[in-house]
Amino acid sequence: EADIYQTPRYLVIGTGKKITLECSQTMGHDKMYWYQQDPGMELHLIHYSYGVNSTEKGDLSSESTVSRIRTEHFPLTLESARPSHTSQYLCASTQSGQRDEQYFGPGTRLTVT
Amino acid sequence: LAKTTQPISMDSYEGQEVNITCSHNNIATNDYITWYQQFPSQGPRFIIQGYKTKVTNEVASLFIPADRKSSTLSLPRVSLSDTAVYYCLVGDGNDYKLSFGAGTTVTVRA
Numbered sequence: 001e002a003d004i005y006q007t008p009r010y011l012v013i014g015t016g017k018k019i020t021l022e023c024s025q026t027m028g029h030d031k032m033y034w035y036q037q038d039p040g041m042e043l044h045l046i047h048y049s050y051g052v053n054s055t056e057k058g059d060l061s062s063e064s065t066v067s068r069i070r071t072e073h074f075p076l077t078l079e080s081a082r083p084s085h086t087s088q089y090l091c092a093s094t095q096s097g098q099r100d101e102q103y104f105g106p107g108t109r110l111t112v113t
Numbered sequence: 114l115a116k117t118t119q120p121i122s123m124d125s126y127e128g129q130e131v132n133i134t135c136s137h138n139n140i141a142t143n144d145y146i147t148w149y150q151q152f153p154s155q156g157p158r159f160i161i162q163g164y165k166t167k168v169t170n171e172v173a174s175l176f177i178p179a180d181r182k183s184s185t186l187s188l189p190r191v192s193l194s195d196t197a198v199y200y201c202l203v204g205d206g207n208d209y210k211l212s213f214g215a216g217t218t219v220t221v222r223a
Contacts, residue, residue, distance in 0.1 A: 035213075043157070043213040090156045099206035100147045104156025 003027055006091050006105035013081055014113055021076045021108045023091030032074040033102065035090040036060060043090065049074055050096075081112045117201045122218040131188040133217050135201030138182045143205040146177060146184045149213070151198045157213070160199075161186070191221045 004025040013019055025032070034047040035058075045058030049068040063085070064078050074093075078085055088109050092102040118136040125131045137146070145164050149157035161168055163175040163184070174187040188195055198216040 042215050088154070092156065097206065099145050099162065100202060100204045101159045101162065102149075102157075104158065107154070107156050109154070 004091065004093055004103050004105040006089075006108050008108060009106060010109050010111075012111045012113060015080075015082055017081050019078050019081055019110070021089055021091075021110070023074045023076070023105055024072050025074075025093045025103070025105075026072060027093065027095070027103070028071060029093035029095045029103070030071065031094045031096060032068065033092040033094075034058075034064075034066060034074070034076050035092065036062065037088045037090060037107075039088070047076065081110075083112045086110060086112050117203055117212075117214060119199075119201050119214070119217045121215060122220070124220050124222065125191055126222050127192055128190050131191050131195070131219055131221075133186045133188075133199055133201070133219070134183055135186070136183045137201070137203045140181050140203050141205065144203045145205065146175065146181075147202045147204070148173070148175065148186050149200040149202065151200065151216070152196075157200060188219075191219075193221050193223060195219065196221045 007022045030051045032049045035043040036046050037043045044060035046060050046062040047066040049055045055066050064076050066076050068074055088107050090107045091105040094102045145162055147162040148160050150160045151157040161173050161175045163177050165177050168175045176185045198218050200213045200216040
């Protein structure tokens, strides 16, 4: 069983608030990812990291930012939440050499009112 | 990055075998084929991966013909709990981006 955690699982917040979605993994994986997925729709990669101090934007433009100060921790921050940010955010990790076997967290469902 | 094509949806009944075929005509020599399963409101879960011929585990079987331009995920004797979206991905593990696409929504009925 994969050990990757996301908090909070659900978040309802007002427009303009700053929020941080937490993601942690205990497997020592070097690669970590953030995906965004609306209900019934495709997953879109918004950020990824190949290791400590490495962060890159994914294919879907996102107003969020990420950091990777520790191997196990990959938080995502929205400086000013908007209703358009309402979505499910999924964090994943994998180890180089595992050939695309990503482990996903349970997700955070964000609603911005 | 190899593009994949799979059916949007499939319906089945409990106890039947479900076969989902994925096309990946421009698969590269170093690419592997990976399948994920996603239940509603959860993250995808890795279920099987292969390079050629046949791979079987406790969940599914993966059939890959010699030309590797397609692959078939086989779910034996499905139950209602197998209702999910199934994604076919192709890559060599070095790409930063895994394109999950729309996947195939499998609905199992009683």
